[in-house]
Amino acid sequence: MNHKSLTVTLLALVLLASAAQPTIAHHSVPVNFDQSREITIEGVLTDIKWVNPHAHFRVNVTEAGGSVIEWLVEMGAANTMKRAGFPMERFVVGDRVTIIGNPGRRDRTILLNETVLKDGTRMTPTMRPRTPDGAGSAN
Amino acid sequence: MRSTARTLLLAFVVIATGWTTDAAAQRVAPPVPAGQPDLSSSNWIAGGGPTVFNDWVFTDAGKKRFEAYDFKKDDPAYGCIGASWTRIYLNPNVVIQVTQGTDFVRLQYEWMDIDRRIPLIDPTVANPKRANVPGHPALGYSAAWYDGETLVIDTVDVEPGYITTMVERAGMPQSRRMHTVERLRRQGDVLTIQTTHVDAANYRTPVETVIRYRATDWELMHYGCTPEEAAVVSPR
Numbered sequence: 001m002n003h004k005s006l007t008v009t010l011l012a013l014v015l016l017a018s019a020a021q022p023t024i025a026h027h028s029v030p031v032n033f034d035q036s037r038e039i040t041i042e043g044v045l046t047d048i049k050w051v052n053p054h055a056h057f058r059v060n061v062t063e064a065g066g067s068v069i070e071w072l073v074e075m076g077a078a079n080t081m082k083r084a085g086f087p088m089e090r091f092v093v094g095d096r097v098t099i100i101g102n103p104g105r106r107d108r109t110i111l112l113n114e115t116v117l118k119d120g121t122r123m124t125p126t127m128r129p130r131t132p133d134g135a136g137s138a139n
Numbered sequence: 140m141r142s143t144a145r146t147l148l149l150a151f152v153v154i155a156t157g158w159t160t161d162a163a164a165q166r167v168a169p170p171v172p173a174g175q176p177d178l179s180s181s182n183w184i185a186g187g188g189p190t191v192f193n194d195w196v197f198t199d200a201g202k203k204r205f206e207a208y209d210f211k212k213d214d215p216a217y218g219c220i221g222a223s224w225t226r227i228y229l230n231p232n233v234v235i236q237v238t239q240g241t242d243f244v245r246l247q248y249e250w251m252d253i254d255r256r257i258p259l260i261d262p263t264v265a266n267p268k269r270a271n272v273p274g275h276p277a278l279g280y281s282a283a284w285y286d287g288e289t290l291v292i293d294t295v296d297v298e299p300g301y302i303t304t305m306v307e308r309a310g311m312p313q314s315r316r317m318h319t320v321e322r323l324r325r326q327g328d329v330l331t332i333q334t335t336h337v338d339a340a341n342y343r344t345p346v347e348t349v350i351r352y353r354a355t356d357w358e359l360m361h362y363g364c365t366p367e368e369a370a371v372v373s374p375r
Contacts, residue, residue, distance in 0.1 A: 031210045031309045051368045053216060070374040079249065079360045080232040108374045
């Protein structure tokens with residue numbers, strides 16, 4: 001797969017419903033995102049907002065045909081991520097990132113479960129490793 | 140003279156340090172007034188145990204309102220609005236701080252920077268003094284008292300909206316007629332919060348939720364929600 005091309009890869013990881021339970025208490029995450037599936041997108045950060053109630057990125061993703069489309073990457077509250085020690089300073093507009101997460105029920109939206117920086121560093125919003133039961137994923 | 144100057148300099152340093160102290164600095168809770176349960180010697184955060192919802196019965200009109208809810212546009216949080224006390228307590232990962240006084244109780248919720256100072260009243264008195272929350276008119280007018288070890292908060296005159304916007308209960312409506320009672324009781328490091336909503340316009344039975352918080356060392360942080368950012372839910 002082309003490194004720079006769109007990698008909206010439906011992993012078809014049909015997680016057991018119970019795997020999402022650690023996040024079930026979170027505001028309206030299950031309402032807004034399909035936590036039974038995960039997808040991966042790769043693109044260039046164009047906007048970074050460390051805000052409450054949801055931090056978010058905008059990422060330009062280049063499709064196979066060459067056209068560029070914007071995705072909105074949603075995260076938990078910036079305050080929660082600060083408490084978890086999430087290294088916000090490592091995200092810079094213009095950098096290439098990979099986002100792994102649950103697809104939104106709105107087009108081109110995704111809830112970040114894990115991100116991979118250009119140097120290969122992987123991290124979750126909670127700064128805990130992901131486990132099969134979903135721990136460490138979206139807070 | 141030199142001594143005075145030193146004192147002034149010291150005072151300045153103390154004040155300046157206080158001004159620049161990070162919001163996360165440990166606070167020292169004021170003493171709990173005699174006769175009141177201790178709810179304020181630690182802060183609280185979600186995660187003290189399972190949340191339990193009761194079964195409820197909609198009125199016909201309530202069911203229509205519930206079915207008409209559209210999460211893509213109706214969630215009051217998109218406008219930084221805390222719609223109901225149940226919705227507020229259901230929000231995870233934000234801190235609640237309680238301050239107890241002889242004639243008031245103050246609850247500060249990190250979520251949406253809700254700062255609630257409620258008068259303590261005699262619940263048997265007619266038309267007691269109530270207080271609303273500055274900046275959050277949707278949340279109604281509250282009065283409080285202690286029932287033994289339990290803090291009871293009684294709220295009326297909320298704005299129409301939604302009791303909760305979460306999961307399969309997203310869109311449970313509330314009307315101007317809704318009456319809310321919160322019961323907060325501490326057992327060790329767990330704070331149990333029971334909310335009861337009676338809203339005859341939308342439900343034939345009370346809506347009850349039990350939510351458990353745990354003691355935390357985290358301090359309150361500024362939330363700073365703005366509708367412009369909270370409403371960002373789609374790419375451009």
